[in-house]
Amino acid sequence: MRDALRGRKEQPKSVTFSLEKVSVAEDSKIREVEPGNNDKSIQKPLHSWPFPGDTHTRARELIYFMTSESDYVFRPFRTVWFSMALTDATALQLCLANAAMFMAQRRQPGMFQYDKCTEALEYYGRSLCQVTKRLENSIDCTSTGVLVTVLGFICHDLYVGIWDRWAAHMNGLRRIIQLCGGYKNISHNLTLWASWYDILGSANRDTYPQFPVFMCDIEPSTYPVTLRTPLLQQIERVLFNQKFILNCLCKVQGIANIINNHYQNPDFWRREDDLSPLYMLGPITHELLSMHRLDVECDYDSEVVFDSTQISREILRLSMLILLAALKTMYSFIVDESEELNILSTKFSRLLTLDRSRPSLLNKDGILHTLQLQLWAMLTVATLQPLSASRTLYVTEIRKCMNLLGMVSATDAFQLARDIAWIDVVAGTTLGNEPLINAINNAPLLT
Structure with missing residues (x-):
């Protein structure tokens, strides 16, 4: 079935890298564009970004990797999620976990093992510890930052295929939304992602959705017309x-x-x-x-x-x-x-x-x-x-x-x-x- 689908979809064109115009950072082995080639260093654009807290050199390397990777790797909703990660320090830690995972996959295609990607697991664990503490705070537990981070965990679980963890995080998300007084009390975008990740995971096992409705008030202009031949x-x-x-x-x-x-x-x-x-x-x-x-x-x-x-x-x-x-x-x-x-x-x-x-x-x-x-x-x-x-x-x-x-x-x-x-x-x-x-x-x- 996979081959049948691939045959009907136009395959992406191969990418050629201009090796003479890049260098390799000694400590991280990440490809960096030399300042002399385009009058830009990594630090200059990143310094102007509104990071939620201080970011160390390695974090900026990972962020640069994620942004530059978009030139040759398609990842749905990359900018949407990156923008949300920049709104909260805990969510940013999870973003770095994803970046470390994607970088490891690029370095060792075909050999990548999630449970051995220590850097990604460290960032993930750091984010998990932070959000666990924030959930103990009666005010912060329903904050946008916590919601964004939990949604990020669910997205991460879907990507790596850890379904029991996905179910646990979905259950936690459902409880947070209940504490908010229902989905109508949180932003439209967050309810859309919550519903989307609900049906993505539920469809994988053909189980009933966690949420009783698709929690998004859809305007007629955004939904396909129901046609009857x-x-x-x-x-x-x-x-x-x-x-x-x-x-x-x-x-x-x-x-x-x-x-x-x-x-x-x-x-x-x-x-x-x-x-x-x-x-x-x-x-x-x-x-x-x-x-x-x-x-x-x-x-x-x-x-x-x-x-x-x-x-x-x-x-x-x-x-x-x-x-x-x-x-x-x-x-x-x-x-x-x-x-x-x-x-x-x-x-x-x-x-x-x-x-x-x-x-x-x-x-x-x-x-x-x-x-x-x-x-x-x-x-x-x-x-x-x-x-x-x-x-x-x-x-x-x-x-x-x-x-x-x-x-x-x-x-x-x-x-x-x-x-x-x-x-x-x-x-x-x-x-x-x-x-x-x-x-x-x-x-x-x-x-």
């Missing part, structure tokens, strides 16, 4: 009892409209401080994660016979989460995209097996549109799968669904999926999906 309108009229999940699907179509119109712009995926993707992807992800779901791990072996409505809803929910996870990967919001996508895809595959083995309870009036939705979901997920046993299962189930719908050609099946919602750069074009189309067309007709 003619086919979606028809499906909604028939499957009126599936209004919530179908409304999510209409929102996906609105997102698809935005992505399809702009993804070929080379700067679209790398607008470092563009917050619009958070407004676009955050609320719908929260809605999907907040839904009741089938526990395919536990319920598969039980005596429960699932209603076809439950199965169809869960198929749609998982497929939309997989599609959104792929989009987050395109935006570079997920460090290890394979983990989340594999967890969701494994659940989806098990669900297809469950759906195949349980007696059908489909209502006659809704059977056509229910099958169309399931076909859309299977095609969407199958396009992101490599040639594997899972993809073989999808091909079999897709062919079976097509047979029930009276469809012969996989090309027609893909056209139906496009009539519901389709994102070319993620799920692929007809030409890009030709191997999958051939596999479906050549699959045996099963009943």
Whole structure:
């Protein structure tokens, strides 16, 4: 799945360094631009920055690394977070921990081990000790500086993939926001980040969000228009009892409209401080994660016979989460995209097996549109799968669904999926999906 996504996204151009114009600081091995080359030293611009307290030489080297690295390494929201770190001394310590970690990764690509990065851990521990003491102060515990630092811890946990620590920090953040009297009593930006990091971590394990709502009052101009294609309108009229999940699907179509119109712009995926993707992807992800779901791990072996409505809803929910996870990967919001996508895809595959083995309870009036939705979901997920046993299962189930719908050609099946919602750069074009189309067309007709 990772390779499929990489193939659809333009790869960054290689970077060439002008080695004769740099020197290496003896104590830190950091590359520094010589003053004679551009009439600037490191110290001159950094001295004018409003640091929250004194900064030693090494700290300034790390800060310089983070700012100069932006010329050749894309990190989403770098400037936003750096600006927030400059507002609080404790948050700045965490910023230095991140800088030390990123520098170590640059020096030893492929060999970096987080638990052995002593410098990053020292800065992290220093920040943690400071914020722990501040949380004991009844006034300071709800300060903006403490909130920014705790959000920074959560961001750090997401990056390194320490999920139990992420959960602990999320729980602490939730309690701080409660002490503030609710999210409406803190700044808009902080509530946006709190909600975003909530759904990023929750989506990784497909768990319910920590916060009951996406804590951000979103203006209509910042949210994609909910679109209903003619086919979606028809499906909604028939499957009126599936209004919530179908409304999510209409929102996906609105997102698809935005992505399809702009993804070929080379700067679209790398607008470092563009917050619009958070407004676009955050609320719908929260809605999907907040839904009741089938526990395919536990319920598969039980005596429960699932209603076809439950199965169809869960198929749609998982497929939309997989599609959104792929989009987050395109935006570079997920460090290890394979983990989340594999967890969701494994659940989806098990669900297809469950759906195949349980007696059908489909209502006659809704059977056509229910099958169309399931076909859309299977095609969407199958396009992101490599040639594997899972993809073989999808091909079999897709062919079976097509047979029930009276469809012969996989090309027609893909056209139906496009009539519901389709994102070319993620799920692929007809030409890009030709191997999958051939596999479906050549699959045996099963009943």
